[in-house]
Amino acid sequence: EVVLTQSPGTLSLSPGERATLSCRASQSVSSSYLAWYQQKPGQAPRLLIYGASSRATDIPDRFSGSGSGTDFTLTITRLEPEDFAVYYCQQYGSSPWTFGQGTKVEI
Amino acid sequence: EVQLVESGGGLVQPGGSLRLSCAASGFTFSSYWMYWVRQAPGKGLVWVSRVNSDGSFTSYADSVKGRFTISRDNAKNTLYLQMNSLRAEDTAVYYCVRGVTMATITPFYYWGQGSLVTVSS
Numbered sequence: 001e002v003v004l005t006q007s008p009g010t011l012s013l014s015p016g017e018r019a020t021l022s023c024r025a026s027q028s029v030s031s032s033y034l035a036w037y038q039q040k041p042g043q044a045p046r047l048l049i050y051g052a053s054s055r056a057t058d059i060p061d062r063f064s065g066s067g068s069g070t071d072f073t074l075t076i077t078r079l080e081p082e083d084f085a086v087y088y089c090q091q092y093g094s095s096p097w098t099f100g101q102g103t104k105v106e107i
Numbered sequence: 108e109v110q111l112v113e114s115g116g117g118l119v120q121p122g123g124s125l126r127l128s129c130a131a132s133g134f135t136f137s138s139y140w141m142y143w144v145r146q147a148p149g150k151g152l153v154w155v156s157r158v159n160s161d162g163s164f165t166s167y168a169d170s171v172k173g174r175f176t177i178s179r180d181n182a183k184n185t186l187y188l189q190m191n192s193l194r195a196e197d198t199a200v201y202y203c204v205r206g207v208t209m210a211t212i213t214p215f216y217y218w219g220q221g222s223l224v225t226v227s228s
Contacts, residue, residue: 033212033214035214035215037152037215039152044202044218044219044220044221045152045202045215045218046218047207047214047215047216050207050214056207056214056216088151088152090152090214090215092212092213092214092215093212095157095166096154096166096168096169097142097154097157098154099151099152099153099154100151101151102151102152
């Protein structure tokens with residue numbers, strides 16, 4: 001099983017600042033099958049990034065993903081008020097699909 | 108518009124059973140793999156199970172293997188999760204999920220609103 005470890009656990013920032021979230025895998029993620037999701041309280045997760053760096057439909061370009069192998073990063077260039085949420089990485093290249101424990105981006 | 112609507116959640120005693128349903132609309136249900144993902148209160152996301160488009164292949168997380176059964180009725184556009192021998196640690200919101208594409212390997216794109224299952228005496 002691929003274990004994903006996200007850091008930091010919580011990121012305290014202000015609107016307009018840059019956020020850098022890390023996701024490290026216990027083994028290489030097949031073909032960069034790595035996704036990022038955003039979840040707000042009481043809502044289902046929303047897909048932001050897939051294939052490590054491709055933005056999903058209607059996702060603003062302030063969100064970007066990078067990385068390969070075992071190290072991946074989600075960057076939010078200028079935080080908007082609606083970006084404060086919990087972010088999860090997920091690998092979907094090998095079963096069982098696994099998620100990181102999440103990074104909370106708070107004001 | 109793609110819609111996934113779960114139902115069937117509720118309070119059940121340890122050792123009991125519950126069946127979740129997910130009514131799908133807005134897409135050709137019979138062409139897509141479908142998934143169940145759960146989230147315990149205040150915790151992270153955990154993949155539970157998947158089924159292929161015609162229901163002939165299924166797989167499960169180790170934590171539910173032998174207790175949960177995923178199935179689908181393509182004529183009714185409905186996904187199911189039969190949960191037996193429920194434990195307190197199965198308490199969670201259960202999401203019905205569809206991938207971006209019909210491929211076996213796909214990230215999760217469409218999510219239902221979730222159905223809360225509480226296992227407690």
